[in-house]
Amino acid sequence: MSEPIVLGIESTCDETAAAIVRGRTLVSNVVASSMDEHARYGGVIPEIASRAHAEAFVPVVSKALADADMSLADIDAIAVSAGPGLAGCLAVGVSGAKALAWASGKPIYGINHVIGHIAVTQLQFGAFPPDTLALIVSGGHTSLLHVKDVARHVDVVGTTLDDAAGECFDKIARLLGFPYPGGPHIDRHGQLGDPHAIKVPQGLTKGKAGKEHPYDFSFSGVKTAVARWVEAERAAGHEIPVDDVCASLADSVASVLANKAIRGCKEYGSETLIVGGGFSANSQLRAKLLEVGEANGVEVRIPQLKLCTDNGAMVATLGVNLVEAGVRPSPMDFSIDSAMPMDVISV
Numbered sequence: 599m600s601e602p603i604v605l606g607i608e609s610t611c612d613e614t615a616a617a618i619v620r621g622r623t624l625v626s627n628v629v630a631s632s633m634d635e636h637a638r639y640g641g642v643i644p645e646i647a648s649r650a651h652a653e654a655f656v657p658v659v660s661k662a663l664a665d666a667d668m669s670l671a672d673i674d675a676i677a678v679s680a681g682p683g684l685a686g687c688l689a690v691g692v693s694g695a696k697a698l699a700w701a702s703g704k705p706i707y708g709i710n711h712v713i714g715h716i717a718v719t720q721l722q723f724g725a726f727p728p729d730t731l732a733l734i735v736s737g738g739h740t741s742l743l744h745v746k747d748v749a750r751h752v753d754v755v756g757t758t759l760d761d762a763a764g765e766c767f768d769k770i771a772r773l774l775g776f777p778y779p780g781g782p783h784i785d786r787h788g789q790l791g792d793p794h795a796i797k798v799p800q801g802l803t804k805g806k807a808g809k810e811h812p813y814d815f816s817f818s819g820v821k822t823a824v825a826r827w828v829e830a831e832r833a834a835g836h837e838i839p840v841d842d843v844c845a846s847l848a849d850s851v852a853s854v855l856a857n858k859a860i861r862g863c864k865e866y867g868s869e870t871l872i873v874g875g876g877f878s879a880n881s882q883l884r885a886k887l888l889e890v891g892e893a894n895g896v897e898v899r900i901p902q903l904k905l906c907t908d909n910g911a912m913v914a915t916l917g918v919n920l921v922e923a924g925v926r927p928s929p930m931d932f933s934i935d936s937a938m939p940m941d942v943i944s945v
């Protein structure tokens with residue numbers, strides 16, 4: 599089997615998605631989102647998201663197959679996100695995928711959604727180098743990984759000790775009055791402001807904490823500092839310079855992420871840095887990573903915007919890696935794992 603064809607299915611949070619990947623080629627890609635239904639609550643409501651997955655599952659998978667001009671008989675394997683994510687949401691995707699696998703007799707892989715976020719870069723940049731560093735930045739995760747083999751061996755080099763970068767942005771966005779998810783609003787306003795207007799701390803970069811945690815992250819201090827500053831300005835009756843607040847926050851977070859990731863590459867002798875996760879859509883982070891990467895001779899591979907946020911292509915691409923590596927498919931009674939550890943690639 600030279601170029602495996604894999605159907606990837608994603609339902610960890612508020613996107614129901616399916617895609618077909620052949621080798622490193624994206625053949626079809628369909629995403630339905632229940633985001634609008636959650637916006638007025640200020641965050642994803644699991645029950646609403648699960649119901650939306652149950653509604654969208656068959657239409658989304660059917661469209662992915664139809665767009666590819668394929669039926670289940672044409673694919674070599676099914677891959678589905680088995681975690682981490684919201685339990686009720688994962689259950690819908692995994693149950694649906696198992697039903698398809700059972701009916702068609704195709705092998706199924708329950709995969710780690712987070713690893714999918716970095717696997718998807720292969721559609722643009724080709725296969726992973728055998729030994730590389732990867733930065734995952736999503737709503738729930740901020741970690742630096744050592745990827746020895748994307749199908750078989752991933753180690754955690756560093757991770758956030760408190761909030762994820764996306765979570766930190768979403769919380770400040772809420773304070774500034776932006777709807778959920780707030781990350782893209784901070785991004786947009788940040789492009790208009792002065793990144794040095796407000797002093798925002800850079801967690802775990804200096805002194806003893808910086809030495810002890812060279813590759814770990816902390817964003818709760820950033821969040822508290824910005825929140826206190828905004829509250830004090832409001833109490834003093836001043837108007838909040840929203841663009842400057844967003845620019846300063848974005849600059850601090852992007853600098854810490856880029857500097858630590860590139861430093862990790864040098865330490866591990868990696869000439870590439872693979873980046874993935876919803877937060878990798880952030881323009882300040884993208885610019886900073888490319889700048890610091892170029893200055894240090896590291897090739898930074900960031901997905902195109904539509905493949906940064908949750909999608910089925912990331913799941914299918916990791917599925918292709920598993921098929922190519924000859925990894926055994928998941929047993930039919932595999933479970934979901936809403937807190938799946940980062941070093942588990944498939945179940």
Ligand code: KG4
Nearest residue numbers: 736737738764779781785876877879880908
């Ligand atoms: O990976 P993802 O789609 O979902 C998880 O698996 O968590 O990431 C969603 C996160 C949210 O926190 C959202 O605010 C953030 O990604 N995000 C952004 C941008 N686009 C999405 N954060 C900053 N700037 C953006 N342009």
Ligand code: ZN
Nearest residue numbers: 736875876908
């Ligand atoms: Zn995600």
